[in-house]
Each structure stands twice: as structure tokens, then as C-alpha cells.
Amino acid sequence: MKDNVEAKSVKIALAGNPNSGKTTVFNNLTGGRQHVGNWPGVTVEKKEGTYTHNSHEVTVVDLPGIYSLTAYSLDERIARDFLIREKPDAVVVVIDASNLERNHYLVTQLLELGAKVILDLNMMDMVRSRGVEIDTGKLSAVLDIPVIETVAFRGEGMEELKEAIAKAKAERGDSLKIDYDHDIEGEIEKLQNAVALPGYPSRWVAVKLLEGDAEVLKMVEDTGIAPLVLEAQTRLERHLGYDLETALVERRYAFLSGLVRESTKKRLDLMERLDLSDRIDRVLVNRFLGIPIFLAMMWLVFQLVFTLGAPLAEGIDLLMGWLGEGVSSGIGAVGGPRWLSSLLSDGIIGGVGSVLVFLPNIMLLFLAIAILEASGYMARAAFVMDRLMHALGLHGKSFIPMLLGFGCNIPGIMATRTLESEKDRILTILVNPLMSCSARLPIYVLFAGAFFPRNQGLVIFSLYLMGIILAVVVARIFKGIFFKGEVAPLIMELPPYRLPTIKGVLVHMWERSSLFLRKAGTIIFLGVVLIWFLASLPFGVEYASQESVIGRLGSVFAPLLKPAGFGFWQAGVALSFGILAKEVVVGTLGTLYGVEEAGLTGVIQAQFTALSAYAFMVMALVYIPCIAAIATIKRETNWKWTALAVGYSLVLGWGLAVLIYQIGAFIITLT
């Protein structure tokens, strides 16, 4: 019985270039049955889904979007390691069929690695509309793999794909042999005989060694083969008269263009009309208009998030207030204990509620980011910012992680994986927490709303801007100290502009917003319960008074915060707990004062001045990344860089808050 079940469970990997429609295929296959790896604690970010087809239980692992299986970026290495170590039953490669040659490059690399490939020719509608015919039968015969035509966004070809996947397990997988010409083949053979890596096809290892693949070279370090490889490389380069890497690339492409020539009827012509996308590009990435347009876009995003978010937030606030009162009077009516009523309404509903209020803002921000991504503008933004980023010592590609950081620093930090150079990557990670994430937004909304009601948007914008400027300065300084040298050059695919689909954008928004919700359900929930206990103990003290455990704790920190203008214990406690998650700052204040957001405004107006409120917001912006971000930095770098990220931000945050308060106070005494 058990054997039977196992025989029918199939594990496949989904690979493909970015922009090939891979995500759409993944969604079509697995529908709602997906699992997105939670960021903290998971070593590799991966999306998994399952579906059943004719009693086959199929698990689909979505690999990162890659162009090849070299090891230039972390994404490529993750994909390669997965394929080699986990040996999935099949690899479905989704390619944009309208550019077969380029997109086949990944396919040949997978075949050389000996993976069982199913080729998914996606976007066939585009191919057909251009009057091109692809002979899939021939393609399938030459490569000896199943080839399926699909139009993923319309769901076409999915049944056929599922059918091919179900059969894949039974098929044998031969590695493809590209003929690299006599001289090179000779050296490949020699190396094949000289070295073996368990689990890797020997020919693949030999080719990779000749190519100078750093990762593979490291794996065979102990075998002492390095001099042999170097010898072979020099010998070949002398023969060829130019560098070996180019030679290997040329051979692969020669094979591919032969393949494409044979299997397509009308070759895709290079001369296409300058399409709409190109004309838009000439305006949007123009040297003079590019940056102003970009800034205007960002301004629009902020308007969307705040103007549209405010009434929704008020709705949730009303609901929470009503819920809190309902619960406490309900418990009172049935004669329940007072502490329970306090825990539920002051602690949990007050704390979590004051954070949930910001869900609309956060969802709108993620919605805006998803639209920018899906429309194709995000990739252009990297180019618009390239010059500027270079001037700052960062890479154009650093820009996207930074932008994502505005949503949440964790995906921002993870997105640095697309940067090829380790130096650029670490630098981008280090300054990423200065991008003001959406979790800090609740703090600004609360304080700016209470103290700067007329200029709320402007004040919040100034904080975001300050984060960016600080990131620039810090990056410059760190680059000078730790990462001297040139920034890696930039090359990136620019997907055509598209109207984002409503479904796609909503799915993306939900994926990210649900991370926030999950945090509200776990870390924040635990945080507020803990705070409630600390605020209620020892028994008999007035709730959240200075005599409570938490009050005493906060009093220890308070003197340190005095020069910044908020030297009272509640602020100290809120900031300490904010390290759990920045949203907790507001939640903590809510719990400590035993009020929801509406009431909170009045309370903080009594304690802060406009100046100290601004200093507090700056402190909240800069000081220490949240626990989840720290864990992510650690995972993506090492302890040394993590300690630096925590240390510099704490010093910088405190220093700035003090500076702002002192200078501000000085100016006020003058006037």
C-alpha cells in the first residue's frame, strides 16, 4: 500500500528566466495549495505547492528566476544546489518562446547537468501572432525531452503539462552532449578521467572546470587537480587564439542557433518595430526626465497609501474599540475576574488592535509595490537610479532591494541575492534597514498625526527621505572602510511594459501582507501579552504604573533617552520592545497606557512635545533593526556584519535623536 503511494508521488522543480511567466505557471499548477517559506528561520527562501493529477501527488518547488546554472549570483547557486542535491523527478523549464535562442541557454545547461527536463514553451500566443511556427516535435526529438506549448496567463496547455509531469518519473534522463569541437573535447575527456565528484555528472564537472567555475573549483580543491585544469586552459587558449570562456559560449550558442533554425519556420526577425514599450522607455529612462518621473511616482505611491488608507484605518480602530468594550463588559456581566478582562481588553485587544489599525496602509503600500513590479517600471527604476547609485558607491541593482525595504526590510535584504558581487551585496544589506519599512509607519502615523496634523504627509515623507540620505552617507563611509574597489557593472533585462493583472497584483500584495498579519498573530501577540504581565506584576501595583516591573525596567533606560527629549520610562520600554518588531512600539504604548489608538493620541500629546516627538520618530527610524531583520542579516552574511548592522544603527539613531532635540531646543530658546 505504502509503496503504491510513494510510486505516485512526484517531486518537480520549476525553473526559468525571470519574466518567462514561471510564476503564472506555478500558480496555475498548484492553485491555492501553496506554501511560502516563512522568512525567519528558514535557510532557503522557497515556494512550494502541491496538486493531484490522476492520483499522482505532485510537489512543485519554485526555483528562483535564473538565466543560467553558473554561480554568478546566490539565486543561481540556490537553484543549482537544489537540483544537484535533491534530484527532483523532473525540472519543468518555463521559457519565453518568443526568444528561443537566448532562453534555451538555460535549458542546455540543465540538460548538461543531467536533469530530466520538461520544456514549457510559454507565451505561445506571442509567437503565433508574430507568424512564427515552432516545430515542437522536432525540438523534442533533438533534445530528447517532452516539449509542451502553453499560454500560461490564459491557462492554456496546463493539462498537457500535468500529463507530461506525471509521466516524467518513468523516463530516463540522459545528459545532453554539446559537441565542443575536437580540441576542447580532448581536454574534457582528460579531466573527466582525472577527477570525480560524487553525485555530479563527470562531463559536467569537466566542462565547468574548464570554464573556471569558482564553486566547482572549490569542490575539487582537495584533489589537487587545479594545476591540471590551469594547464588545460592555457593549452586550449593558445590553440584557439582567444579565451576559453568565449569559445565555450560560442559553441553552445552555435548548437542553439542550429537547433532553433531547424525547429522554427520563420526565424524571429531582429528588426521589429520600435514598439510602444520602447517609446515609453525613451521618455521614462531619459536622463533629464527619468529622475523627476521617478520621484513623482514615489510621491503618488505615498499619496495612495496615506490618503486612501486613513478612512480604512479609522474603521478598524472603531471596530477594535467596540470589541474591547464588548469583551470587558461581557466578562464583567458573567462575573469573570478583573484581571482576565484587563488582559483581554487592555493587553491583547489594545496592543494587537493598535497595530492592526495600520493593516490598510501596509496593504496599500504592498499593492503599490506590486503594481510597480508587474508593470515593468521597477526594472527601469534600477537604470534611472544607476548613475546615482554608482555615485553613492552602490550598484544599480541595489536599488530594488532598497525599494522593497520600504515595504519590509526582510524581503529587501533577501532581494540582494540578485547582486553578483559579494561586496555590493553586503553593503546593500547593511544599509537596507535604513529604508523605513512599513512596520515603522504606525509609529509615524501616530506621532505625526498627534503633533503635525496639518503636515502629516510632509513629516512622514521627511523621515523616509532622511532614511535614504542616511543610507547614502553610511554606504559611502562603509565603502571607504570595508569595500574599496569598483562597483560591478550593470546589465539587466527590461521586461516590456504590461498592464498588471488584478489577480497577480492582489496575490503579491496578499503574500506580503500576510507576513505582517502572521507577525501580528505571533510576535506582536506574544509581545503584548508579555508586556501586559510585566505591567501587572508584582501583584497589587496599579496597571502599568512606574512601580510595575516594566515601569522599573523603563526607568533604567529613561535617563539615557533624556537628552533626546523623551526621557520617560514608557518610551524606554516601547523602544526596547520595538526590537521584537517595530510595530510593537505603538502596541506597547497602547498597552502601557491601556488605550487604543484614538486615546493614545491624547496621552502622547500630554507627554511629548512636537520636537521630542520628531526626535522619537527619528530614533524609531534608525535604532536597531527588528529581530526578524537581524536574523535575516545573519543568515545572508555572518555575525561580524550583523553586529556592525546592529551597532552602527543604535549609535546613529540615538546620536541623531539627541542632535535633533538639542539643536531644536536651542533654536526654540532663540525665538
Next chain:
Amino acid sequence: MPLSMVRPGQRAKIRKIKGGRGLVGKLANMGLYPGVEIEVIANRPGPLILNTGGVRLGLGYGMANRILVSPIS
């Protein structure tokens, strides 16, 4: 001539890629290799955008200087 000198609308064939180990392979992954034909879509002012087989690639200025091409009239 370097790719960075090619005017928008002009087509060219890639001749040589000047760069350390890895750059050739990296560009090959993106579909740029000696022998391939490209068309420059946009260039100066602003970043260089080119078309290779229907795909638009954006290149930073430093990158465009390392690619040598011969124009096709």
C-alpha cells in the same frame, strides 16, 4: 567600436567582450556573445537599452564600454 558609441536605431554585431573571467559567461547568459546581432534602442542621454532577439536589455555605461561591436548598415 565600443557599444556605447552606437546611436539609437542602429544595428551592430558583437565582436569582442573585454572583461575578466566571468563577464563573458555572464553576458552570454543574458544572450550577448560574440557573433550575435543587436539593435540599440536608446542611448545617451540615459542608459543604453538594446534589443537582442526581441528581448530588451539595459546596460550600465561601464558595461557598454567593454563590448566591442561592428555596425551593420
